[in-house]
Amino acid sequence: MATNSTTKKPAADAAAEESAADVTETAPHPARKPAPDPDVVGPALPPGVEPDAVTLAHHHTIDGTDYPPGAKLLVSPDYAQRLRGQGYATQV
Known part of the structure; x- marks a missing residue:
């Protein structure tokens, strides 16, 4: 049977370490x-x-929105090419 050689810290020391960990500063958020x-x-x-x-x-x-036939949309060029190739958009 294995024994644990780690000693248990008193409750007061554990509470002090937790509160010190909560005070540490966090890094600023990256630019969005x-x-x-x-x-x-x-x-x-x-x-x-x-x-x-x-x-x-x-x-x-x-994206969860239904568009009827004849709807005019702005999309990325790659997506426009895919829509036209699959027959969802009219050919220009």
């Missing part, structure tokens, strides 16, 4: 990125890229 343009739906735009306008040919759900 600005929220994407609310008119752009789907995957986020890469920095410096302009969104493409697409018109949906069929009902489609993006």
Whole structure:
């Protein structure tokens, strides 16, 4: 049978260590990125890229929102290409 060689600290010392740990300063939060343009739906735009306008040919759900046929959306160029390739957006 193995024995534990660690000694137990008195309750007063343990409480003092816990309160000292609560007082320690935390590192500042890293800089946050600005929220994407609310008119752009789907995957986020890469920095410096302009969104493409697409018109949906069929009902489609993006990020939990249903869009009817004929809805005009701003999306990232990559997402626009995928939507057009899969037949969800009209060809320009």
